[in-house]
Amino acid sequence: MSGGFTSSHLVYLVQSIGWTLVLSVLAFVLGGIGGFCVMLARISPRAWLSRAALVYIEAIQGIPLLILLFIVYFGLSVYGYQVPALVAAGLALMVYSSAYLGDIWRGCIEAMPKPQWEASECLSLTRWQTLRLVIIPQAMRLALPPTVGFLVQLIKMTSLASVIGFVELTRAGQIINNSIFQPFLIFGLVGAFYFVLCYPLSRWSQSMENKLNVSNR
Amino acid sequence: MFSLDFTPLLPYWPTFLLGAWLTLKMTCVAVFFGLILGMLVAFAKRAKVPVLTRVCILYIEAVRNTPFLVQIFLLYFGLASIGLRMPTFAAAALAMTINIGAYAAEIIRAGLESVPRGQIEAAECLGLSKWRIGWHVMLQPSIEKVYPALTSQFLLMMQASAIASQISAEELTAVANTVQSDTFRSLETYIVVAGLYLVLSLIIKLIAWAVGEHLFKRRRAIRLAAKRAGTTPPDSQRIDTVIPGGAA
């Protein structure tokens, strides 16, 4: 064991949290946009579009994020694109998020009662108007808890970016551990930092869900 | 223009299959023990012992709010640092069991809480003991209700097993890493492996469906009766992924 855990190590860890957050936000925003498109495709009355979206969702949901990450990373490099790890990880996480968020949001839209659609139709609103003005505003309440829940998953999944060398919180921990080998302390700290990031979001999601269930009773 | 060339991978197909088998084995072991752990924790959390409840809450929240990669590092390297060197398969399976246990506990707890108080009272008034009530009146209908959420969670866990490759455990992703470094066909290797994971997912979904049909005779009987009567069976009792799943 060479040396101990110093304050500069701690600063290094804390700084890496910034990168974890950058990657999380990037993936969430881009994945959200993608997920919205996937959701629209999935509820589309055009059968081929809906089926294509279904295949996309089932495929992405059926493979580990790590494999997806490798495919994006190596795929980009064999086609001649030398991208920084942040971009590769961001892209992979964006694809992953779009599939999951698209599926979650589709479920929320489909949970909206049929009479709502019928009422708008009878007011001669177009399908897009109905979605925008009637269905989505109502579905958002239902969608908020699982979306925040997924954000928690996303923050945890940024840890996999460490595998392709992106220096976020987990990688920072690995680097420090490789030099001073105190895994309990270091990974315990790393876990604690993730906990601090994730737990408030988890609780928020849970309390929103509880409020929804009470009002639904 | 680069073109995909899968031919160098052909001689490796037994290696790929072995990796898939190891992943399946690891997942099944973890699911089996994780389910038992989850049931125990679900009941322990509801027991009226405050210390026990707090420990369960700590366990569940710690697992659900930290990445699986960090959990497996903590377990494997942490134990190594105090002299406990485990075989990587065991360490991975153990980490997965602990992870599944937390998620399963919450899912099962939701199922237990949905059992109407009246049925528990009726069972008490028939003289059934606490253990019998727990098993017959609470756990059995709960498992049926939360079965979809449980199977999704197990599928997620199988995918999380890929992370075990990071401590060099023997499973499909580790095999992929080896093959791609041998053949220099990295993209093709991972595409093949992605396909294999999809196949594994399908196999697990099939097994889960068959187990469900066998265990939950009620669903089958009601579906058959409804078909005979020409009506559609109600599916009002299911609890679908209410709890945000996800393992990694």
Place this chain on the structure above:
Amino acid sequence: MSAIVKVGDIHKSFGSNHVLKGVSFEVNKGEMIAVIGASGSGKSTALRCIDRLETIDQGQIEVCGIRVDDPKVDLHLLRREVGIVFQSYNLFPHLTVEENIMLALRHVKKMSSDEARRIAMNVLEQVGLAQKADAYPEQLSGGQQQRVAIARSLAMSPKVMLFDEVTSALDPQLTGEVLRVMEDLAADGMTMLLVTHEMAFAKRVADRIIYMHQGKVWEVGDGSMLDAPRTPELRAFLDNGL
């Protein structure tokens, strides 16, 4: 005649709500007692206290010689003597009708499968539902489910059966079939205590009627009490058709 149930001056409060304010009555062997009253009069609470689903703050309750209010009471012994049927039937949804009845027979009375099945089919015949033995509760109507619930309690051969507003959740046309079963039970000599809103039934079948008002036993009598109530409260209650 021996008293199967002896309730002596019981008091019960839920928080600051004093629900039972000194209730006393006895149920003799083979009697059918109907307890009537407005909601909030405490009648369901009193019933639930007899099977120790609620504990009393004061007073004594004795069932078949067992002191129910004793904190160390043997609940298993008590619940073998007392059968209770609830308003919401509380059948176990994942078991067939037959399995619902057999569950306690096999695990509490430790009977073999065959013995339990024999008894289950027996009680199902008694309530007229033998042909539904393999059905699941959700496939039955409310009235049928309630009859199964009665059969389930009956199968344990209790010495006294308690009925907590068992027809209140049923459509009027389904109430009849349940009341018929209860009348048959009474004719067979079962000791029964029921909380009910079915005045006509109570008048015709019950040996005694207890009217409760605001946590106390207000009037006791036989069916004629309902034609000529002595107290203004009972008169008002009957006039309101509650």
